[in-house]
Amino acid sequence: MATRAVITLPVAIKAGEPFEVRATVAHAMETGYRSGDDGARLARDLVRRFECRLDGELVFAADLFAAISANPYLSFWLRANKPAELSFSWRGDNGFSHDETRRLNVA
Amino acid sequence: MKRREFVLAAAALAALPEARATDDALRAAIRAWAGRDPEAGALKIEIAELVENGNAVPVRIAASEPVSGLALFTPLNPEPEVVHASFGAAVARPEFSTRMRLARSQRIVAVARAADGRCWQAGMDVIVTLAACVEP
Numbered sequence: 001m002a003t004r005a006v007i008t009l010p011v012a013i014k015a016g017e018p019f020e021v022r023a024t025v026a027h028a029m030e031t032g033y034r035s036g037d038d039g040a041r042l043a044r045d046l047v048r049r050f051e052c053r054l055d056g057e058l059v060f061a062a063d064l065f066a067a068i069s070a071n072p073y074l075s076f077w078l079r080a081n082k083p084a085e086l087s088f089s090w091r092g093d094n095g096f097s098h099d100e101t102r103r104l105n106v107a
Numbered sequence: 108m109k110r111r112e113f114v115l116a117a118a119a120l121a122a123l124p125e126a127r128a129t130d131d132a133l134r135a136a137i138r139a140w141a142g143r144d145p146e147a148g149a150l151k152i153e154i155a156e157l158v159e160n161g162n163a164v165p166v167r168i169a170a171s172e173p174v175s176g177l178a179l180f181t182p183l184n185p186e187p188e189v190v191h192a193s194f195g196a197a198v199a200r201p202e203f204s205t206r207m208r209l210a211r212s213q214r215i216v217a218v219a220r221a222a223d224g225r226c227w228q229a230g231m232d233v234i235v236t237l238a239a240c241v242e243p
Contacts, residue, residue, distance in 0.1 A: 018199030031208075033185055059195035062203075067181060067189040069163035069206040076192075077200035 003027070003098045007088060013106045015081050021052065021060075022075040025090045025098055031066040047072050047092035054104075055084045080106045129182050133216065136187035140178050141218055141226040148227025150177075150217045151202075156232070161209035161239040168217045169202035176220040177203060183213035184239075208239035 008022040025047065032044025050072070052060040060076050072090075087101040138144060153167040168177050179189040192203050201219075209215075212235045218228040 031185075054195075054197050057195065057197070059197040060203075061193045061195075062205075063188075063191040065188040065190065066186055067184050067208045069208055073204075073206050074192075075204040076194075076198065077202065078197050079199040080197065 003096075005088070005090070005098055005100050007100055007102055009086070009102055009104070011105070013080060013104055015106050016079060018077045018079050020075055020077055021086070022073070023050070023052070023088055023100075024071055024073045026071055027090075027092065027096065029064075029066070029068055029070045029072060033066070045093045045096075047090050047096060049089075049091045050074060051089045052076075052078075053087045053089075054078065054080060056087075080104055082106055129187075133180055133182045133187045136180055137178075137216070137218055137228065140176075140188075140191055141220055142224075143226065145218050145226040145228040148219070148229060150219055150227070150229035152215065152217050152229060152231040153204075154215070154231060154233055156234060158209060158233055158235045160237050161211075161235040162237075163206045164209055164233070165204065166207050166215075167202060167204040169200070170219045172201065173221070174201045174219045175222045177201070178218045178220075179205075179207065180216045180218065181207075181209070181213055182216070184208065184210045189215075209233060209235045210238050211235055 004026040006024045010019045013019045027047050030042050030045040034042050036042050047064050050062045083106045084104045086104055090098045151169040158164050176193040178191040180187045189207050214230045214232045216230045220226045
């Protein structure tokens with residue numbers, strides 16, 4: 001099943017000015033504390049790590065735990081001085097892995 | 108005298124273990140991330156004081172000075188950790204937002220870590236009317 005991610009960036013970014021990055025990935029973030037319809041415990045399945053890189057340099061990273069809601073959402077503020085590539089990666093249990101890249105239009 | 112001792116001991120046994128376990132777990136989790144016990148300080152925690160649905164509670168943590176990391180902890184969820192965020196040089200503001208689960212009403216704790224090794228924490232009380240599905 002293809003994973004869906006939504007990344008929101010400003011259309012135009014001014015060099016050196018802060019801009020907000022919002023990133024969500026579709027994932028159930030199953031805590032391992034819930035039971036299914038048959039009463040059996042649902043196995044833990046979490047996104048464990050989020051990383052955001054600006055032209056390959058790590059700028060924001062987050063370790064996620066069971067207390068993060070389904071479809072983990074993160075927003076943060078970055079600054080860029082020139083057009084760059086922003087890459088996002090999510091890694092989790094059961095080999096979960098998703099990557100996205102976005103071109104930053106810095107003027 | 109013996110009866111009084113017994114009553115006191117029983118009360119202590121009944122009252123203490125749970126509260127202490129969660130406090131210890133919370134402190135251990137904070138120490139594991141920050142490297143030591145943070146002092147009290149100023150951190151902005153934006154979260155609804157009265158939460159109707161604990162499954163997805165928007166929360167924003169902001170520091171008033173540059174930090175290398177921010178983290179969020181809960182004393183009464185099944186696990187104390189919520190999220191550990193770390194910031195690189197291109198981060199413009201020492202803040203981030205996410206959505207968290209809350210198992211019950213509690214005082215959530217935000218911790219900041221600065222590049223020079225200082226760390227400090229702040230708490231915020233939240234009341235939850237419908238808890239997240241995290242109970243066994």
